[in-house]
Amino acid sequence: MELLTLALPKGRPLAPTVALLERAGLASPRLREAERSLVTVDPDLGLRYVLARPADVPTYVEHGAADLGIVGKDVLLEARPLVYELLDLGYLRCRLVVAGPAGADPDRLLGSGVHRRVATKFPRVAEAYFRSRGLPVEVIPLAGSVEVAPQVGLADLIVDIVETGRTLRENGLVPLATIAESTARLIANRASYRLKGDRLAAIVQALREVTRHAAAAP
Numbered sequence: 001m002e003l004l005t006l007a008l009p010k011g012r013p014l015a016p017t018v019a020l021l022e023r024a025g026l027a028s029p030r031l032r033e034a035e036r037s038l039v040t041v042d043p044d045l046g047l048r049y050v051l052a053r054p055a056d057v058p059t060y061v062e063h064g065a066a067d068l069g070i071v072g073k074d075v076l077l078e079a080r081p082l083v084y085e086l087l088d089l090g091y092l093r094c095r096l097v098v099a100g101p102a103g104a105d106p107d108r109l110l111g112s113g114v115h116r117r118v119a120t121k122f123p124r125v126a127e128a129y130f131r132s133r134g135l136p137v138e139v140i141p142l143a144g145s146v147e148v149a150p151q152v153g154l155a156d157l158i159v160d161i162v163e164t165g166r167t168l169r170e171n172g173l174v175p176l177a178t179i180a181e182s183t184a185r186l187i188a189n190r191a192s193y194r195l196k197g198d199r200l201a202a203i204v205q206a207l208r209e210v211t212r213h214a215a216a217a218p
């Protein structure tokens with residue numbers, strides 16, 4: 001059987017992703033042990049798993065190095081890859097928000113006529129959000145720990161992911177506006193979708209079944 005390649009997000013999203021694949025009968029037993037070896041092959045399932053940084057998953061899929069990928073909608077909104085988004089998998093739920101210092105006047109921070117600097121791992125999302133509101137903005141791209149920026153005067157606001165809200169709170173920040181809700185998505189390479197349609201459809205169906213049941217659970 002020809003191998004299908006699945007790009008999976010490593011780090012925090014990996015454990016719930018492997019759990020989902022297990023429920024769908026799509027996880028190799030080797031995957032649990034293989035968190036350090038970044039490529040795992042399961043000939044019985046006909047699957048090869050590539051563990052990638054979440055932000056790199058769309059790149060593997062867009063270029064056809066992976067037929068399918070699992071990645072957060074937040075990453076897709078930023079990367080805007082040329083891929084097909086096949087399924088909302090419903091987990092890795094979080095929000096992309098604008099946040100600023102607790103106690104600061106939100107009308108001033110988000111008002112017009114203010115020069116505001118926004119630190120973020122999501123420069124395109126931030127740029128588009130403020131531009132669509134006619135608010136001038138200087139976006140300061142960072143690779144992580146964005147919550148530090150307002151505390152040391154690097155930025156007035158941040159655009160970042162909020163899951164539990166704990167990181168914002170612990171850094172004296174509050175959410176001011178929601179840009180988008182995000183959940184994990186199944187994406188496909190466009191050529192794979194045409195050329196390997198039957199095999200992809202079987203995987204989509206298996207994942208749809210388990211995510212539907214999860215959505216129906218109390």
Ligand code: PRP
Nearest residue numbers: 144145146160161162163164165166167
């Ligand atoms: C993400 C995000 C926030 C945090 C939100 O960071 O950028 O910092 O998680 O989670 P919470 O609302 O549950 O506190 P991540 O752990 O991916 O690290 P990074 O900032 O270094 O990228």
